[in-house]
Amino acid sequence: MSNADPDRNGTGALMERVRATIAARRLSHKDAAALIGVGKNTLEDHLAGEHVRSDSAEKYRSWLAGRQRASNVFVLPSAERELDLQLPGEESPPPPSRPRLVVDIFSGCGGLSLGFDLLEGGSQFRTVLALDNQVAPIATLNRNAAALGHGERAIGRVVDLTEFLNATEFLAFYLQHAGEALDDAELQAGLRTLDDGAFLLFLDEIARTDRAFVERLNAIRSTPNWAAACGGLNPRAVDQTSVGRFHDALRLPRPSRKxxxxxxxxxxxxxxERASPASPGGKDRTDQDWIAEVEAEWDAEVELLAGRREGDGRGQLTASARRVGAFADFLATDAMQQVRAAWIEWRARREWLRASLFCDARFASGLRRLYERAQVAVLVGGPPCQGFSRIGRGKIRSLREARIQAHPDTEAGDARNRLFQQYVTVLSALRPDVFLFENVAHFRSVVRVDGAAFQATELLKEAIERVSHGETRYEVAQEVIDASRHGVPQTRQRYFMAGVLTGRDAESSTRLAAACLELRRDREAPLALALAGLPAPGVAGGDGRSTGAMDAQHALDHSDADAHAFSRWVRQPRPGTKVSPVTVDAHVCRAPRSDDAALFALMGPGRRWMDYRAEQANTSALLAGLVDALLDLSDDELGRLGASATGPGRPIPGRDALLDLRSRIDGALPLRLLLEQIGARLGTPHHLLEGGYIAKKESNHGDWLARLDASRPSKTMTSHMSKDTYAYVHPSAPRTLSVREAARVQTFPDWFAFGGVALTEAFKMIGNAVPPMISGAIATRVAVVLHRREVAGREAVARQRG
Known part of the structure; x- marks a missing residue:
């Protein structure tokens, strides 16, 4: 399996040398991995062609050169800095007559589309629609979209892509949204009058159906049966994750007396409000197939809950199972059976209304004609990698069938697979000139189905062609991009795939797809650049909204402004202005515990707490041997020895105390002594001595607590920061990074606001984002590609006329 040509990052030849050396020394993969300092599975993946990260490549080179692996040292070896500044970027082409439209799906707070919006002041691209199923990132995206000059109409929408039946429904959704976002009166009028007003009739019927369902629910909630059923339900049962998932999956309001x-x-x-028109078909009705479909949907969700009820567990898990069981009993009450009947009628009618309109060929054809007014040039986003890696050719067939049938495929698999299917459906609906999506670096670009291997790119092309009945084809390219090689102060490796709509010359389209990902190399940006000019941060708990800390403005110091491309990027003026921001919001960090702050102060830059372990220390070995010798004594011998040690300060511990002491003499002893010393000074034991934290090693998250090095790019920002930021200790202050510092590492400009959301939500959306500086570099390449296509198209037309 290979995410990219291994020679692209210079590791193909390296791994061949590793393979040859292992064979020459007659080493097993297990022994070789131990000598090199990587896991056995990691070694085998790299030998099979998987992408090799820079830190792993350095381990391989050190091993081949005969250098001993430094496993527990207090000073990191300096890494070789590569400054290959080749591939000077091509300047952006002349802007089009109006910005090309961009749609961002799985958008988060918009990092991937932001780079497109900022290119040349927004003259090249404009994001018209962004979709995500989370409220907080879309709210953040919309607040910042106003600063981009997109007007007052929100471009971000909270939508679950798995809700769309087919490409026609998504296209209708897009056209309705684009008409409003672009303030295109002609597009809005065309949608209203299409197919004798079928779309307006549909919206009226959906609204009427929803109102009838809500009225029926409230009628049920007003009955004594409902009051009795709710009174007997443990309120904590409704808060269980699996119970919440049940309601979310069925789009059902949670039980309440409200x-x-x-x-x-x-x-x-x-x-x-309008006079209710006649329903499709002249009367209220629902296809019986849909009734059976939604009945099965309800029953399947109830069965999932039953499985949770019977799950094994102890402690909190047992209590959770009891609460889920209580809710399952609640579902069997007469009151909830009435809710089930009302839900089935509502859901079935809603699905039938949608299928009646969006599976109609004439309506679909009309939408396609309207789409010419607001065609999308670029689609960005990416489905979760698991769904793509598991997709098979049987799934592609079901996608094609979804063009004419709205029923879900029972073999579709998990939600991630459905998201991949919806990604292909969106591509089929919009047919952009270019698509781009990003995923984790170890994205599986080879899929194995029934013993046969397929390139993910080939499966994607085939899926698109089949869903669109051969009307749409893309030539694609893929690349693993390390952000640190392009001026981002972060070692962030991500997989990108670019696709270019096939024109008259497929070979040319293939070259253009590759050109989208050919980014200019830039000087390495150390973390210090991201921290420069920021004052001491505010301090908050998990939810910064409670104190307004996330909204507070902090003054910037531009006296140390650097000429590095990164510094120019993050300090760029807010769109429509010419002056760099003088304040930032969201400069808030978690309040460190006093014992944690004391530990942070003892750690050197670039140090992980596992680096303070000493697995091979002779003193520890001698101490362990001494205690073992004492434990080998009989109880009588140990007692006599203890009685002979009568001097002050020289007691011999009993056997239980010796056993406890022996359990503490291991590789973590130096770290334990530091933590005990901190606890003694503060008058309370350090919390990291409890709960097994101190036993963590490299193989089980020993880098969970680490201090950053200001002289090097930061480690990768991840969404785990929403839970804790121990892995991101500030390089010089006894605290972890602030939200604004993390945003800068991710290259969000200083004017991009994260106020108005919780600290945890901000960390999550920042960790999930694509660095806008990287998306801006890709946007430059895409603008060049689109310009070349347009020029080639005009030349071809001129030749035909000539």
């Missing part, structure tokens, strides 16, 4: 309201739904936006 007035019922529906959660956000596709097509649930309020519509003006």
């Amino acid at each position: 007035v019922a309201t529906l959660p956000p739904l596709l097509w649930s936006a309020p519509t003006p």
